[in-house]
Amino acid sequence: MSSSDTPPDLVTVRFAESSDAAAFAAIVNHYIARSTANFRTEPQPASDWEQEIAAYGGRYPWLVAESDGEVVGLAYAKPWNARQAYDWTAEATVYVADGQRGRRVGSTLYRELLKRLEAQGFRSVMALVTSPNEGSEALHASFGFKLVGTIDAAGYKHGEWRDVGVWQKILAELADPPVPTAPPER
DSSP: OOOTTSOTTTOEEEEOOGGGHHHHHHHHHHHHHHOSSSOOOSOOOHHHHHHHHHHHTTTSOEEEEEETTEEEEEEEEEESOSSGGGTTEEEEEEEEOTTOTTSSHHHHHHHHHHHHHHHHTOOEEEEEEEESOHHHHHHHHHTTOEEEEEEEEEEEETTEEEEEEEEEEEOSOOOSSOOOOOOOOO
């Protein structure tokens, strides 16, 4: 699957597979070690990613951006909350490999992820963004996310307390009763 909005020389987007777990770990572990974009403090093993792809990839889109056969980014959705009344709200996440920023990898992935979530029947998408994080905040705002709240001093990392912004994008009008969401179309 290739995003129609993406020039072919930039990146291609496809569904994630369990074989992508090592690439996911490498990309995200960079952020765990060097930034506050992820609140983990220890590296996340590839086996965790394999389990998450297996657990969530059937209900939510888990996407990979590739350039010249190399995984350069990932975007995925998961439950916002496991309780059934939240079934129409997903949580979205995007990561771009170190050295790949500025190539529109994150935008390409998010565009595809949000399009797929909307097509599945999700009503809204949430994102948690550590503050300050100007790049991520700008990305979310550019896709129509609104900052709906802040969790003050939510976590302590790299010697400082960090706030987390709660961002929401509305995908569809309310339906009463709502129709169940569909699996991602491959």
